[in-house]
Amino acid sequence: MTDSFDVVVVGAGSAGCTLAGRLAGRGVRTALVEAGAVVVPPDSTPIASLAATAPGHVLNWAYRATLCQGRECTVPRGRVLGGSGAINGGYFVRAVPADFADWGVPGWSYDDVLPYYRRLERDLDFCTSDRHGDAGPLRISRPSGRLRAATTDPFLAACLALGHPEEPDKNAGGPPGAGLIPTNAVDGRRVSAATAYLPPPWGNAEWKDALTVFGGTPVETLVLDGDRVTGVRVGGRTLHAAETVVTAGAVGTPALLQRSGIGPEDTLRAAGVAVAHELPGVGRGWSDHPAVFLPLRSGLPDPPADAVAAQAALNLDSGTDPAGDLEILLFAHPFAPGGPAHLMCAVQRPDSLGMLAITSPDHDDPPRLDFRYLRTTSDRHRMRAAVRIAAEILRAAGWDRAGPDDGGPAGWELGNDTRLDGWIRDHLTTSVHLSGSAAMGSGPDAVVDAGLRVHGLAGLRVADTSVLPRAPRRGPAATAIMIGERAADLVCGIEGEHRA
Ligand SMILES: Cc1cc2nc3c(=O)[nH]c(=O)nc-3n(C[C@H](O)[C@H](O)[C@H](O)COP(=O)(O)OP(=O)(O)OC[C@H]3O[C@@H](n4cnc5c(N)ncnc54)[C@H](O)[C@@H]3O)c2cc1C
Incomplete structure (x- = not known):
């Protein structure tokens, strides 16, 4: 098997499967490298089952996290072909125009991204509207x-x-x-980007030779040659590529960048990692609902x-x-x-912003997550x-x-701000919509530019929910796939061409 590709895509989640499918469909020799399993057990596909979100489930990274002072929890993330989209709730709602206006990244207005939201979907309820697509890989409907x-x-x-x-x-x-709520579930089954973009066994007859899928293969570090990324390190071997795109999700992506020496200097030194390229915004300033x-x-x-x-x-x-x-x-x-x-x-x-830091150079050691809710x-x-x-x-x-014991706030708690704050703290959880841990933009904390290229490094992009400067006002699953669609055009240099 070759170790050389045009593009290595790190992480086969919502954005990564979309990107890899679109690249291979255009004949780009693509490696898609996933830490988790590449076969999704059938018992995890019923949409009403959130069994895989339980800590200890094989499809789940289950990160320990602090939500706010004194409130710890375990945060699920998908560790499987399809990523978090293979274990999520099937709520499939776009970010709103004000999100893109707030982020203010040139070329990323709502009108700029609308063609990609349309391209990914076949909306069964609104297919005649010019705001919707009628031929994309994901079937969208409402209950x-x-x-x-x-x-x-x-x-x-x-x-x-x-x-x-x-x-x-x-x-x-x-x-x-x-x-x-629009959903991408079909006939009671979860449809991830893997199901939609990588038909089994991973690709259409015309293009599947262009795609190599590595399952059960965590990427340990990126390989740097000066200011250029030339590939990735996996299990004692290097996969070389002209371009590496990290799509390991809003936890996996900043963790991998930090392990590779790309990130805030103090975080890297504390974890015992040599600084290769200082970027203060990696793992910092993210948000979640x-x-x-x-x-x-x-x-x-x-x-x-x-x-x-x-x-x-x-x-x-x-x-x-x-x-x-x-x-x-x-x-x-x-x-x-x-x-x-x-x-x-x-x-x-939310205005409160979180912090993520690796604790050692070892890819088996989970990062520390502090939501600061x-x-x-x-x-x-x-x-x-x-x-x-x-x-x-x-x-x-x-x-x-x-x-009185149904678990909701009592009247005396609802009517008093201090008591209600106490009830909220005791029951606080997360929507699992972490975004912005390798944010797009041009300021000192930005990690990627509007072309999703990592500032200051050649051959490296990030293309997943890490790049959203803030969590969007709606859940991010639809937006993750939109980013994968757009990244495919950016990598192929055909920005402006909106059809598959
Ligand atoms: C339980 C749950 C329920 C959710 N419900 C909803 C919902 O209903 N609606 C909604 O809008 N959003 C929901 N979300 C959020 C949404 O699913 C995610 O934000 C979105 O799927 C993220 O896409 P992504 O491509 O950024 O990352 P992911 O889909 O998480 O993909 C990252 C992939 O990279 C892999 N990876 C990580 N590190 C490495 C490495 N070093 N080497 C190789 N591979 C690696 C992971 O295993 C994973 O497969 C939910 C999330 C969870 C966890």
């Missing part, structure tokens, strides 16, 4: 018929009754409101086992963000298996607002607490 949970319409009705506007298509780039769950009362009808959990959401403005800095998401199945169905209340545009007054204010609005929705739908 309907048998697969719409009995709680979904009452949730939407309660939102409207409380005066919140409707958002009929959450992928139209319009103002926030209440509406159904802090969240808490409010349970629905017991006794409501269970949804069908093959229905998606995340059925509908209210996106709204806490008072300072017309594009919607809060999300209240109806989970018809519980996120954590075994519990009650619930509303997930999340701050979608709810550090700012504004974030605590937003989180309280989300919980109180969710409690109003529960009341309006007739789903509020059945008893």
